Amino acid sequence: MSEDAGEHITAIETPVYLKYNFTAGQATTRFLQQVRQGKLVGQRRPECDCGNVYVPARGSCAACGLPTTEEVELGDKATVQSFTIVWIPIPNNPIQPPYIVANLVPDGANISFIHLMSECDNDSVHIGQRVExxxxxxEEWDYAMDNIRYFRPLDEPDVPIEMIGKVPLAGWEGEA
Amino acid sequence: MSERLSQQFELGYTYTRSTGPIVGRFLTELRQRRIVGTRGDDGRVYVPPMEFDPVTASALDEFVEVADCGEVVSWCWVSEPRDSHPFDTPFAWALVKLDGADVPMVHAVCAGRDEMRTGMRVQACWAEETRGYITDIVCFEPEAQGKGP
Incomplete structure (x- = not known):
């Protein structure tokens, strides 16, 4: 019954599109307002024993659950906590693979955020590497993390694994 | 808070699904404006085709062509269609048992609210251009009067 069926179908496109309306809460709004000014600002709850600085802050301390009331301006330097090399092209993404997506901990902060790395040899990117x-x-700054194009390697000594996430705002002196 | 930051965005998962030989055949036949099912071990005809017998679990490969008209077994009226629905005017989701099939399949029925009833006869409305998707059947419509069995 399929003498004129043409090519046999082996696959169909079944996309799923999820439409969101994202409203930034107070903490994220404060963070984005600072990003628009060219600054990375974390938050902490000064009274908390953990002393953790979160970036981007979600508004509460993960250790005690109370509001992070204090803002902490961070530097442009960071440490590679982990990374992956992306080889698969993503539709509508202008970045050509292979490229590096990394979890980066800015100096003075205790948790990482995700961003791109570039101006680097992909094969020599490593955990503990210093970047800026x-x-x-x-004039192109907006309320967005891609105000930072990417992070590039710094010619500084690596941070030992146990010290990643504990580097002070003053930076890494290369002493374990 | 001086400012309220809000933004729309869309997350898209651009999946391509492998059909396998059985569903692939079903869709290939749809593109030719034909509807096929598979015959189970007990002789029942499943539409859309099943890959394995639901009772014995044996692989099924006997295809059976069925009619593009049949009977509404059950239905649910959609009075306020959403963006993801196939129509922007009210319609019914229905289980349609096609002539020659032993089980019903889900599809949309475009009819007036007052026309909808269990047991009504419906006829497939085919897309002008068929692509090998279930939407090659745009919907089912009430069978034209005098055209019934």
Whole structure:
């Protein structure tokens, strides 16, 4: 019954599109307002024993659950906590693979955020590597993390694994 | 709080699904405006085709063509269609048992609210251009009067 069926179908496109309306809460709004000014700002709850600085802050301390009331300005330097090399092209993504997506902990903060790495040899990127933010020109700044184009390697000693996430704002001196 | 930051965005999962030989055949036949099922071990005809017999679990490979008209076994009226629905005007989701099939399949029925009833006869409305998707059947419509069995 299929003498004129043409090519046999072996696959069909079944996309799923999820439409969101994202409203930033107070903590994220404060963070984005600072990003728009070219600054990375974390938050902490000064009274908490953990002393953790979160970036981007979600508004409460993960250790005690209470509001992070204090803002802490962070530097442009960070440490690679983990990374992956992306080889698969993603539709509508202008970045050509292979490229690096990394979890980066900014100096002065205790948790990582995800961003791109570039100006680097992909095969030599490693955990503990020191990097710095490369910002877009000021006139292009918006309420967005891609105000930072990417992070590029710094010529500084690696941070030992046990010290990643504990580097002070003053930076890493290379002493274990 | 001086400012309220809000933004729309869309997350898209651009899946391509492998059909396998049985569903692939079903869709290939749909593209030719034909509906096929598979015959189970007990002789029942499943539409859309099943890959394995639901009782014996043996692989099924005997295809059977069925009619593109049949009977509404059950239905649910959609009075306020959403964006993801196939129509922007009220319609019914229905279980339609096609002539020659032994089980019903889900599809949309475009009919007036007052026309909908269990047991009503419906006829497939085919897309002008068929692509090998279930939407090659745009919907089922009430069978034209005098055209019934």
């Amino acid at each position: 933010a490369v910002w877009k020109p000021e």
